[in-house]
Amino acid sequence: MAGLPVKRVLGINGKDEFKAGENTNNTDNNKQSLSKAALAVREENDKVGEREMVTPTGSSIKRSSSRPQLDLSKAAIQGNSEERDPTILLPNQSDDISHLALDIGGSLIKLVYFSRHEDQSIDDKRKKTVKERLGISNGNRRSYPILGGRLHFVKFETSKINECLDFISSKQLHCGTNSLWWTSDSPSNENAVIKATGGGAYKFADLFKERLGVSLDKEDEMDCLVAGANFLLKAIRHEAFTHMEGQKEFVQIDHNDLFPYLLVNIGSGVSMIKVDGDGKFQRVSGTNVGGGTYWGLGRLLTKCKSFDELLELSQKGDNRTIDMLVGDIYGGMDYSKIGLSASTIASSFGKAISDKKELEDYRPEDISLSLLRMISYNIGQISYLTALRFGLKRIFFGGFFIRGHAYTMDTISFAVHFWSKGEAQAMFLRHEGFLGALGAFMSDEKHGLDDLRAHQLVERFPMGAPFTGGKIHGPPPGNLNEKISWMEKFVLKGTEITAPVPMAPTGTTGLGGFEVPLSKGGTLRSDASALNIGVLHLVPTLEVFPLLADPKSYEPNTIDLSDHNELEYWFTVLSEHLPDLVDKAVASEGGTDDAKRRGDAFARAFSAHLARLMEEPAAYGKLGLANLLELREECLREFQFVDAYRSIKLRENEASLAVLPDLLAELDSMNEEPRLLTLIEGVLAANIFDWGSRACVDLYHKGTIIEIYRMSRNKMQRPWRVDDFDLLKERMLGSGGKKPPPHKRALLFVDNSGADIVLGMLPLARELLRRGTEVVLVANSLPALNDVTAMELPDIVAEAAKHCDILRKAAEAGGLLVDAMVNTLDDSKENSTSVPLMVVENGCGSPCIDLRQVSPELAAAAKDADLIILEGMGRALHTNFNARFKRDALKLAMVKNQRLAEKLIQGKIYDCVCRYEAAS
Ligand SMILES: Nc1ncnc2c1ncn2[C@@H]1O[C@H](COP(=O)(O)OP(=O)(O)O)[C@@H](O)[C@H]1O
Ligand SMILES: CC(C)(COP(=O)(O)O)[C@@H](O)C(=O)NCCC(=O)O
Ligand SMILES: [Mn+2]
Numbered sequence: 001m002a003g004l005p006v007k008r009v010l011g012i013n014g015k016d017e018f019k020a021g022e023n024t025n026n027t028d029n030n031k032q033s034l035s036k037a038a039l040a041v042r043e044e045n046d047k048v049g050e051r052e053m054v055t056p057t058g059s060s061i062k063r064s065s066s067r068p069q070l071d072l073s074k075a076a077i078q079g080n081s082e083e084r085d086p087t088i089l090l091p092n093q094s095d096d097i098s099h100l101a102l103d104i105g106g107s108l109i110k111l112v113y114f115s116r117h118e119d120q121s122i123d124d125k126r127k128k129t130v131k132e133r134l135g136i137s138n139g140n141r142r143s144y145p146i147l148g149g150r151l152h153f154v155k156f157e158t159s160k161i162n163e164c165l166d167f168i169s170s171k172q173l174h175c176g177t178n179s180l181w182w183t184s185d186s187p188s189n190e191n192a193v194i195k196a197t198g199g200g201a202y203k204f205a206d207l208f209k210e211r212l213g214v215s216l217d218k219e220d221e222m223d224c225l226v227a228g229a230n231f232l233l234k235a236i237r238h239e240a241f242t243h244m245e246g247q248k249e250f251v252q253i254d255h256n257d258l259f260p261y262l263l264v265n266i267g268s269g270v271s272m273i274k275v276d277g278d279g280k281f282q283r284v285s286g287t288n289v290g291g292g293t294y295w296g297l298g299r300l301l302t303k304c305k306s307f308d309e310l311l312e313l314s315q316k317g318d319n320r321t322i323d324m325l326v327g328d329i330y331g332g333m334d335y336s337k338i339g340l341s342a343s344t345i346a347s348s349f350g351k352a353i354s355d356k357k358e359l360e361d362y363r364p365e366d367i368s369l370s371l372l373r374m375i376s377y378n379i380g381q382i383s384y385l386t387a388l389r390f391g392l393k394r395i396f397f398g399g400f401f402i403r404g405h406a407y408t409m410d411t412i413s414f415a416v417h418f419w420s421k422g423e424a425q426a427m428f429l430r431h432e433g434f435l436g437a438l439g440a441f442m443s444d445e446k447h448g449l450d451d452l453r454a455h456q457l458v459e460r461f462p463m464g465a466p467f468t469g470g471k472i473h474g475p476p477p478g479n480l481n482e483k484i485s486w487m488e489k490f491v492l493k494g495t496e497i498t499a500p501v502p503m504a505p506t507g508t509t510g511l512g513g514f515e516v517p518l519s520k521g522g523t524l525r526s527d528a529s530a531l532n533i534g535v536l537h538l539v540p541t542l543e544v545f546p547l548l549a550d551p552k553s554y555e556p557n558t559i560d561l562s563d564h565n566e567l568e569y570w571f572t573v574l575s576e577h578l579p580d581l582v583d584k585a586v587a588s589e590g591g592t593d594d595a596k597r598r599g600d601a602f603a604r605a606f607s608a609h610l611a612r613l614m615e616e617p618a619a620y621g622k623l624g625l626a627n628l629l630e631l632r633e634e635c636l637r638e639f640q641f642v643d644a645y646r647s648i649k650l651r652e653n654e655a656s657l658a659v660l661p662d663l664l665a666e667l668d669s670m671n672e673e674p675r676l677l678t679l680i681e682g683v684l685a686a687n688i689f690d691w692g693s694r695a696c697v698d699l700y701h702k703g704t705i706i707e708i709y710r711m712s713r714n715k716m717q718r719p720w721r722v723d724d725f726d727l728l729k730e731r732m733l734g735s736g737g738k739k740p741p742p743h744k745r746a747l748l749f750v751d752n753s754g755a756d757i758v759l760g761m762l763p764l765a766r767e768l769l770r771r772g773t774e775v776v777l778v779a780n781s782l783p784a785l786n787d788v789t790a791m792e793l794p795d796i797v798a799e800a801a802k803h804c805d806i807l808r809k810a811a812e813a814g815g816l817l818v819d820a821m822v823n824t825l826d827d828s829k830e831n832s833t834s835v836p837l838m839v840v841e842n843g844c845g846s847p848c849i850d851l852r853q854v855s856p857e858l859a860a861a862a863k864d865a866d867l868i869i870l871e872g873m874g875r876a877l878h879t880n881f882n883a884r885f886k887r888d889a890l891k892l893a894m895v896k897n898q899r900l901a902e903k904l905i906q907g908k909i910y911d912c913v914c915r916y917e918a919a920s
Pocket of ligand 1: 104105106107108109157198266267268269290291292293294295307308398399400401402403433
């Protein structure tokens, strides 16, 4: 292979070939289906109407955008029109059909609203052919009452109900509630009804009628709490967690073993509900000493202006100055006979009776902590006693008193653990205070949420989340421009988002005693930046990959970032990559001022996410490396960078296609056995073209695509670090003169553009086709780094097919060449006898793949597949390295990171993995 003739040499960074910002967008978002990734892209309002798509073959296709069009009628500038970027109000712009439910409590108003874009999926001819081949009917989508959309969570202080009304009004959330919201019926405001629960549904009914013209349809509060909790516990994978001594751990809830449990909702007051099933429950207890008590009494005693201020004070407090401890009574000794340590609180605020001090003589910090401990501990204890009374082992705590606050949760957990002697377990819910609002939302008929399963929900964390998951200050950002302005103003000035998170104290156990909390920073993360619940995307079409050997125990991530060293390492890798990524992203959008501004906002937003996760790795649910890599792509899309590596991909495709004929000729001159080896070597060598790897990007400065490819090939020395080639060879070619039957259908999860797909995976696909194996190329639904997408692949295949009869016939048979003009080697258009070559999208927009959430096309294609080939670091190492399949699986990757090589395969950078696992 070293002698591979090179027809054209294209420089990786050659200026002639690559003009930053050239407008050759062939990767407009995939409008062929509503995959999870495609839905994410539609999240943001995009102003692109029609785009011209230039394919690698040079043909230009007009495609109408899948994005909603803006309704500019009655557009007006808000505020000062002299400003450089004044806010433009689009009163008639409404690309969403919304639906809203409220929980108006004594302290807070919780709002859950649903939005969805029109169903704009387009089934083009090519896609139809693939669907026909795979036996996918369009009918099944209609069986879902909901077509997909997003659930948003917002809260307001009840005392500021006008802000809430303004929010509803500005987002027009009250419109459309009267129409069948899961259909596309046009919204109307006449006799609109909003589902509402909580006391405020009664108290503020007239105000809603007066201000918004809507009636509140009241739902029972307990019904709603239970419905909300049951939904979250069944449908959200990382919803419930334990919190002990500062350690947060997500609990996998088995749907079949959820009931009975005790639900403790700590709002202003506290409700304790024994839950036996959906709609089966009884409010068995409660206490009037709750969140309202802490906030109310705390405000009187400390003069704090807000709940957060009070909570923040507690972090600097020392309750020993005000609480009477066992040691105070026993002269510094434990009362060990009954299991009480000297540091156990004997009497909350007990010291205040014997001292001659007045209120002013106590530090507000100490008062706040004493109060927080008193109330949390008391609730934990009553909860346990209630659980004991009904024989319940599991207690879930909700309500906004908890507010994700480590010390509060630790105190409650401690009480439950202590009194139950470890028998009962306290668990907390990530959507803590939204149970009632969610339940009210679900009480609407035909919402369809009941039927949703965890794999149909994708949680995303856009920077709008401070507004959706947090407290609203002023009008919500209506579009990207407003969001960026907000980021510039607030994120830059305030350091809220990167502010330290309250840490739980370590070593809080003892015989019922607690030490003083060791707060890590002085400040509590402000509510407005508490990004720990995101927007829930409902994607009913997603499916679990059917060939997973054990879907229940499947964990996509190989690298668990709950290990702090690991997190720190990847945090640094991603931070260092950021400036280069921003450059590429900005260039991909023409390098305009607007693109620069968006690039800046993207960098700030992603850095904020990283900082947040460094402080609290489990803030968004269980964190693995795949989540971080996906978050980066989502964040790019949030700031409308559709495809940062577009030009690079095009250039590399072109360079690789130019040398493909020579590679194919050389392969054809080989015997079967060396050919198979050369093909696998080729895949591994070509996997070096990875713009996500720092080491590889440095390498690209040193040569042309073809030089690097050739160098990489030359270094291919067996045995590879993981080398199951002989097993693969035996399965493919047999041994002792016996020829095994070929695989029926292979799924090839492809990775990067350029050499990787053209010189690596396509030749391997061709070999399989030649042997009579159907091939399905599985590619990303949306761009991620330089990964090839399902949209781009048909044109690449069409180009390659010009040079290869096998590929051409198979692509024709697979319906891939329906609209590409292929300069065929064979003019006759006889019916192809070839097995088909097809392309399906995987439903992802990330370098990694979570096989619990794949596109329906991929799931259908998998049914007849008996070989799975996963290629690349993201798909085969960072994720799925340990995944077991029901069919034969081949995992191929070059390890382009020293640390990963050491950790995973005890090797070094550029080592290769060829892991073959026969069906299990
Ligand atoms: N920003 C906030 N303002 C007021 N109270 C808050 C805030 N954040 C958390 N809380 C706490 O949450 C409690 C309200 O919890 P919630 O579940 O909303 O109950 P309710 O439905 O009774 O309002 C308050 O009493 C207070 O202890
Ligand atoms: C993002 C990637 C997983 C993509 O790799 P691929 O799947 O293309 O082989 C990989 O580039 C990566 O892990 N990059 C970060 C590590 C580094 O810069 O060393
Ligand atoms: Mn890749």
